[in-house]
Each structure stands twice: as C-alpha cells, then as structure tokens.
C-alpha cells in the first residue's frame with residue numbers, strides 16, 4: 328500500500344493551550360479529534376503544505392513553526408506518514424473554516440479526548456518539554472542549588488541520577504528532592520522497581536528494558552498517565568521501547584561524551600535515520616548543548632537530554 332504523507336500541527340496560543348478539531352463523521356477516522364492538517368500535494372514542501380492546510384481548515388497564517396514529531400502508522404485501509412509540527416505563532420483567529428468543531432485545550436486535558444490510533448505519541452510529545460535534564464553526580468549542596476537554577480531557567484523534566492549513591496541513599500535523596508520541587512517539575516527516577524510516589528516517572532536502563540521485554544508476556548510496568556522512559560543506543564533498543572509501550576526515550580551518544588568516553592558516537596546522520604523509523608518521542612543525547620536544539624528538532628527529535636550540556640553553571 329502506498330504511504331500517504333500527512334502534515335499536522337500542534338498549534339499553541341499565548342497561554343500554551345492547544346487547538347484540536349473534530350474530524351467529520353464521513354472522513355477516514357471520522358468522529359475522532361485530530362491535530363489540524365492534511366495531505367501533502369504534489370510538488371509541495373512540508374512547510375508549504377502545512378501553511379496551506381491551516382489556511383484552508385482554520386483561516387490562519389503560520390508565523391513560526393518547527394518539527395515536533397514524525398511517525399508512520401498502518402491502518403488496515405491506509406498507511407500514513409504523519410509529520411507533526413509545533414506552531415507557536417500565527418496570525419488570524421483560528422476557527423473551523425470547514426464547519427468542523429474546534430477546541431482550545433490544556434496539554435493535560437489531551438488524554439481525555441479520543442484521537443486516531445496513530446496519535447498516541449503525538450499526544451505524549453505535545454505534553455513533553457524539549458529539554459530533559461539529567462543530574463550530574465555531585466554532593467547534595469551542588470545538586471540542590473543546580474536543580475533550583477535549572478528550574479529557574481525553565482527546565483520542566485529532570486532525571487534524578489546519582490550513580491555514587493546506594494539504593495537507600497538514593498531513596499532518601501529522592502524524597503527530599505520531591506518534597507521541595509515535586510509540585511513544580513516532573514522527576515524521572517531510576518531504580519530496580521517503579522517509584523512509589525505517584526507524581527514521578529520511571530526511567531529504565533537499556534538492560535532493564537531488555538529484561539522486561541524478554542518476559543514471557545511483556546507488560547508495561549507503570550500505569551498510563553505516569554511517564555515511563557528508557558535509555559536506548561541503537562535501533563533494536565528503540566524497537567523494544569515501542570514494544571513495552573514506553574512513553575519516551577533517550578538515544579545516545581550522538582556525539583563523543585565525557586560521561587561515556589568509550590562509547591562509539593552515532594553521529595547525526597545515523598541518529599536521524601533511526602528517528603525516522605521510531606514512533607516514540609526521542610531526546611537526543613551525548614555531547615549536545617542548547618546550541619544543537621534546533622538541529623535535533625530537524626533531525627526528528629523531541630529535543631535534547633543532557634548532563635553537562637543542560638546543567639546550569641554556578642556563576
């Protein structure tokens with residue numbers, strides 16, 4: 328079956344609310360909510376197609392847009408390639424120009440709406456930030472002041488990693504961190520079992536991911552609604568993450584890194600190729616800084632993850 332290329336948009340207003348529209352009952356995937364957009368026409372660039380679709384369907388002109396997530400999905404009757412861009416600025420007042428109902432909703436409300444089956448990773452991507460901070464090994468004072476500064480600089484998702492601590496010390500530390508900042512940002516915890524605190528996610532190592540997938544009947548070890556993530560380094564691990572219904576992944580190392588000096592870097596080209604085949608929101612990592620954020624988006628990534636590259640300096 329020929330794959331149909333579709334452009335769609337996660338459009339945000341000044342309050343960061345997102346516009347969703349209802350597909351006509353008679354359309355493919357009719358009656359479900361969607362991110363506005365449509366099929367690429369012959370000879371059009373992706374940006375041109377998105378501009379045209381949003382003009383036709385909502386009566387708006389895009390000012391600023393960038394890739395958010397790309398994925399393929401095979402419906403029984405249609406194979407589609409969905410290219411979703413985030414539109415952060417536009418002119419005009421968005422309305423259902425083809426008579427379709429439209430709604431502005433908060434990120435956290437998205438899971439309450441019924442979308443086509445292809446949309447699960449898009450709904451996740453729309454809720455995730457573009458930076459994922461991983462804490463460096465350091466003493467408590469450095470850790471706490473670093474977290475404070477990171478949050479001040481807009482970081483919203485933090486993996487609490489402290490490889491120098493044993494499990495009891497780590498649990499004790501995570502309690503303190505959650506008591507102080509747990510209401511402000513989302514923490515992804517590490518460890519042998521899912522964290523008990525309901526406002527946290529769990530970040531699996533590649534070895535844990537493999538072990539869970541190799542169970543006789545693999546089950547996602549955390550309920551939907553709490554983030555489950557995994558560290559991946561190659562196409563096989565990305566595929567395992569999809570099988571376990573992980574919400575998002577890190578893919579590393581893209582460039583040489585001091586944390587893992589012996590690991591062979593993937594390079595941009597190979598990372599890009601892996602992302603084209605992977606449906607999940609992916610943070611690229613390894614030797615990257617905010618200067619590479621735009622390159623990461625255009626390579627198909629959710630954004631960048633990092634220890635040194637995102638940890639705020641103490642000056």
Ligand SMILES: Nc1nc2c([nH]c(=O)n2[C@H]2C[C@H](O)[C@@H](COP(=O)(O)OP(=O)(O)OP(=O)(O)O)O2)c(=O)[nH]1
Nearest residue numbers: 333335355356361362363364365366407443445446
């Ligand atoms: N626009 C959009 N399409 C989606 C989403 N999720 C999803 O599976 N699709 C599928 C449904 C359709 O098979 C295809 C999009 O086609 P469309 O009906 O929007 O195309 P179009 O605007 O060019 O409409 P038309 O000219 O064919 O009537 O992608 C989504 O979030 N937004």
Ligand SMILES: [Mg+2]
Nearest residue numbers: 363364365366
């Ligand atoms: Mg459409």
